[in-house]
Amino acid sequence: MTTTPLAPGSTSAYAAPDALGRFGVFGGKYVPETLMPALAELEAAYQRYRQEEGFQQELQGLLRDYVGRPSPLYFAERLTAHYRQPSGAGPEIYLKREDLNHTGAHKINNALGQVLLALRMGKRRIIAETGAGQHGVATATVCARFGLDCVIYMGVHDMERQALNVFRMRLMGAEVRGVAAGTGTLKDATSEAIRDWVTNVETTHYILGSVAGPHPYPMIVRDFQAIIGQETRRQCQEKWGGLPDILLACVGGGSNAMGLFYEFVAEPTVRLIGVEAAGEGVSTGKHAATLTQGRIGVLHGAMSYLLQDSQGQVVEPHSISAGLDYPGVGPEHSYLKDLGRAEYYSVTDGEALAAFERVSRLEGIIPALETAHAFALLESLSQQLVGNPRLVINCSGRGDKDVQTVMRALG
């Protein structure tokens, strides 16, 4: 068992963010003054502990024994055969099995790293926002593990469609506070978590769950998730002695995608593809396709692409998947898009549902509805590929939590 250091070795040509927390024009710290000292404190703590051997040993030990890392890189044989064309062309599809982590998604990687920071900063109260509930569950889990007070903000609409995760959080001792503002989804839960943090900042650490929010969050969350890509590199090396050709991941805020991509950003032969939620279709206005349909704006502390109306009011997004139902996106994704380094596409609710069923039947793996969006892009992408490129999908979470939503949607 090798331990993987946080600092990536291969991305030296790509140094972002800068000292002000900027990824090009994106990122920054657009927050009330009250939070500025806390962000500075968090950044200082992170810069100190990321280097410290004791911190790394504790984190790596927990990732191994508590989370169950490394997660496997699994060859999806039947899915590969399904997309094999008569000519023999088609991708070799591998799944990075983050769904096999403790709590069933990649979110635990970040929650664990941040809770260890919180403990070292002397913060005994933890808050978090959650959409699908996976980040809320991960946060409730690490708080139970370390005996910390935990409050999770969740939109009332999401509490209904992710009832199973609400129960899991409460079972582990977290208080789940419903947020009725707006559409009662992730955006509103995040705003309310930030308000709580503004009010209780001296005793509280906010475990933000995506590569979004004010600096240093996009950097910290990316770095704690970067283990996904680091393991993938090693596993590709073991399996075929080379790099993957294509990486594919779903993007809401973008943490699982960034976790997979980051290790390979400086590898120009590796195609990076993110998939957003087109909801009922981008032409209907009921979607969450921020990178493909949004304009530059500021939400929840960061400048990034944003779904907004002509007056600069943030519009309510829509996706069948609670975890992608967000009008913003992590600033580093906006940066990678504008650099032309990563490509972003969107798929509809219907396409995601079809992929949810397809992967369940062909591989015996029920993916999260979020993850199903990444699988759904295979329908069009695999037709365009030449030869047999090795394609790694971040299988970012398991779909048990979504079964009721899917039952309703499929009638």
Added chain:
Amino acid sequence: MRVSERFASLGSRCALIPFITAGDPDLETTAQALYRLDQQGADLIELGVPYSDPLADGPVIQAAATRALGRGVTLDAVLELVQTVSPHLQAPIILFTYYNPILNRGIPQFLRQVAQAGATGLVVPDLPLEEAESLLRPAADQGVELTLLVAPTSPAERIQRIVAQSQGFVYLVSVTGVTGARTQVAGRVADLLHQMRQMTTKPIGVGFGISQPEQARQVRDWGADAVIVGSAFVQRLHQPEPAAGLQSITDFCADLRHTLDQP
């Protein structure tokens, strides 16, 4: 009149700055409210531009913004209102707006329109010092003063840099938290005021959480140059009948003014 000029004209008198949300319950009532507040002794008036994601605001102002947006109130409509009303007011209007609507409009165009409408002050609660640089100089060029905020959590070294850059006055946030009424004002505000006095000659206004005349007087006695009262006005204005809301804020403003004018 510029915000700084208004403060200069007041001498040692403690200024009263009410806050209301534009377009709640409707723009006509907002116009009437501005006239009434001006007549009842408001020295400056903060006018909130409704925004979909008001991170720094508590439930009362959030709800007011949601109601205004629900009625279709836009930035253009708010600016039009300011243009109509401001020539008739003694109190300068300070626009309180989040950053995204500014960015969406484009900074130069936004500032031009604000200046044309006759608002002379600007408060942007999600634009801390580091990000405010993009707005400070262009605002000054248009004759609009951008006031920066100091929080109870701000370290001394940071306060020093904020007061140096803030225009018009310095906005001291009296609570670690969002806007909204509190039962008492933290004693820490007295220390912060004292500390800031050593750093700047600019006027210092204290806001967030002040909802009662007695609290306003206490903040005045601690040495504040201005008291900003927001949620308490927004709450009073929110009545089934606009006339009742207007009467309520008229009485409340007079009450605050009276208390602040007592020795």
